[in-house]
Amino acid sequence: xxxxxxxxxxxxxxxxxxxxxxxxxxxxxxxxxxxxxxxxxxxxxxxxxxxxxxxxxxxxxxxxxxxxxxxxxxxxxxxxxxxxxxxxxxxxxxxxxxxxxxxxxxxxxxxxxxxxxxxxxxxxxxxxxxxxxxxxxxxxxxxxxxxxxxxxxxxxxxxxxxxxxxxxxxxxxxxxxxxxxxxxxxxxxxxxxxxxxxxxxxxxxxxxxxxxxxxxxxxxxxxxxxxxxxxxxxxx
Amino acid sequence: xxxxxxxxxxxxxxxxxxxxxxxxxxxxxxxxxxxxxxxxxxxxxxxxxxxxxxxxxxxxxxxxxxxxxxxxxxxxxxxxxxxxxxxxxxxxxxxxxxxxxxxxxxxxxxxxxxxxxxxxxxxxxxxxxxxxxxxxxxxxxxxxxxxxxxxxxxxxxxxxxxxxxxxxxxxxxxxxxxxxxxxxxxxxxxxxxxxxxxxxxxxxxxxxxxxxxxxxxxxxxxxxxxxxxxxxxxxxxxxxxxxxxxxxxxxxxxxxxxxxxx
Numbered sequence: 001x002x003x004x005x006x007x008x009x010x011x012x013x014x015x016x017x018x019x020x021x022x023x024x025x026x027x028x029x030x031x032x033x034x035x036x037x038x039x040x041x042x043x044x045x046x047x048x049x050x051x052x053x054x055x056x057x058x059x060x061x062x063x064x065x066x067x068x069x070x071x072x073x074x075x076x077x078x079x080x081x082x083x084x085x086x087x088x089x090x091x092x093x094x095x096x097x098x099x100x101x102x103x104x105x106x107x108x109x110x111x112x113x114x115x116x117x118x119x120x121x122x123x124x125x126x127x128x129x130x131x132x133x134x135x136x137x138x139x140x141x142x143x144x145x146x147x148x149x150x151x152x153x154x155x156x157x158x159x160x161x162x163x164x165x166x167x168x169x170x171x172x173x174x175x176x177x178x179x180x181x182x183x184x185x186x187x188x189x190x191x192x193x194x195x196x197x198x199x200x201x202x203x204x205x206x207x208x209x210x211x212x213x214x215x216x217x218x219x220x221x222x223x224x225x226x227x228x229x230x231x232x233x234x235x236x
Numbered sequence: 237x238x239x240x241x242x243x244x245x246x247x248x249x250x251x252x253x254x255x256x257x258x259x260x261x262x263x264x265x266x267x268x269x270x271x272x273x274x275x276x277x278x279x280x281x282x283x284x285x286x287x288x289x290x291x292x293x294x295x296x297x298x299x300x301x302x303x304x305x306x307x308x309x310x311x312x313x314x315x316x317x318x319x320x321x322x323x324x325x326x327x328x329x330x331x332x333x334x335x336x337x338x339x340x341x342x343x344x345x346x347x348x349x350x351x352x353x354x355x356x357x358x359x360x361x362x363x364x365x366x367x368x369x370x371x372x373x374x375x376x377x378x379x380x381x382x383x384x385x386x387x388x389x390x391x392x393x394x395x396x397x398x399x400x401x402x403x404x405x406x407x408x409x410x411x412x413x414x415x416x417x418x419x420x421x422x423x424x425x426x427x428x429x430x431x432x433x434x435x436x437x438x439x440x441x442x443x444x445x446x447x448x449x450x451x452x453x454x455x456x457x458x459x460x461x462x463x464x465x466x467x468x469x470x471x472x473x474x475x476x477x478x479x480x481x482x483x484x485x486x487x488x489x490x491x492x493x494x495x496x497x498x
Contacts, residue, residue, distance in 0.1 A: 047495075047496070047497075050334075050335050051334075052331070052334065052495065052496035052497075053495040053496065054495065068340075070336075070337040070338055070339045071337060072337075073335060073336060073337045074337040076335065078331075078332070078335035080328065080331050080332070080335075082328050083328075084327050084328040084329040084331070084332075085329075085332075086246075086250075086329065088253055097242055097246055098332065098333075098336070100239065100242040101239050101242060101243070101333055101336035101337075101338055102336050102337070103239075103336075103337055145332060155335075
């Protein structure tokens with residue numbers, strides 16, 4: 001099953017093309033790292049895939065449907081780059097609301113919330129207000145939200161932003177655990193090493209165009225690092 | 237509870253947590269205190285050289301007070317709506333909910349419900365207290381007040397729906413001006429139209445626009461003891477309901493077309 005697909009997707013803002021004919025495809029269980037310099041079009045691609053924006057041309061689908069249809073987003077866990085959480089809500093209250101919106105049964109919500117809180121190490125803080133959490137703990141909460149309901153597809157935008165080295169290692173563990181149970185993964189990041197460790201395919205965008213795409217082994221030449229391959233692709 | 241219900245509850249909590257909620261509570265209580273003071277006054281007054289008891293004027297005074305309070309509530313709904321949806325888009329807090337299997341329509345309706353929940357709460361206190369005091373102290377019947385309350389509720393939904401839709405394309409200051417200017421103009425058109433035939437665009441506004449003032453006034457006409465206003469209360473009420481539905485449709489259609497910045 002195809003989890004997500006962009007087919008010659010174009011997104012224009014006035015005369016400027018943020019995406020200029022990008023095609024991507026992610027099958028169930030695959031993990032794709034989306035790389036590119038600032039302004040390359042990574043976030044625009046994610047916005048199209050989540051139905052936040054409409055493509056100017058080309059096709060976009062999520063589990064075979066138009067992402068603007070609510071049903072297409074069932075089974076999607078999302079962690080945005082700019083994570084805004086309701087400061088006055090409690091950690092548990094926020095996750096309970098999100099679990100309800102994700103379509104998790106009322107009877108199963110508490111158990112599901114407890115499970116993700118334990119996973120991200122926030123079980124002890126469940127009753128605290130979100131406003132009192134540090135940046136790193138908020139990012140952990142963002143992960144907990146994305147992992148609610150065991151999503152079939154995880155879309156993570158700069159997932160390790162604000163995490164300390166221990167948090168980064170934990171995040172990698174959660175991502176790999178999701179992959180092990182068969183979730184597809186799309187990670188947009190500047191952290192090349194994280195992408196290298198969690199993804200098996202890489203797509204590099206530059207100025208709205210797909211400049212390189214393939215398995216890690218195909219993109220990275222002998223004796224090269226992913227950083228070398230990335231620089232080569234965007235300076236071509 | 238459905239996604240819409242969960243979001244509506246959250247939107248109401250958001251509205252109650254806003255600083256303006258405290259101001260609304262204070263203003264509502266001040267209105268009730270003012271009503272208490274006004275309705276307990278029993279001094280004789282002179283009208284065109286004739287001495288009359290204030291209780292004789294309870295009907296018109298009650299009607300005027302009720303309509304003014306209703307218009308105040310409609311403005312309040314518009315002011316609250318002018319940023320209740322827009323802010324969630326600007327600060328990015330809507331992203332997590334909109335990435336869920338929730339329709340845009342549900343999200344917009346939930347935000348509108350949050351605004352209306354706060355406004356209706358204030359309305360229940362203010363209009364309820366007004367109706368109770370006028371009934372207890374001046375013997376004015378409850379039913380017209382109840383119908384006028386319903387008209388006020390439709391007016392609030394109309395103003396809030398259009399304000400929220402306008403906030404998607406206009407800056408907040410412009411939306412606020414639109415709310416204040418729009419309600420004031422419609423109230424003026426309705427006020428003039430109650431006593432005389434008004435021509436021009438003001439007349440059109442009275443006859444075809446949302447009857448924010450006249451629907452309430454027509455509902456309260458039985459308080460006037462024989463005097464009547466121009467207009468059929470049922471037709472005017474139906475026109476206001478149609479405008480309220482139109483406002484909600486404009487909002488949901490508008491929000492469906494909006495691109496959300498991630």
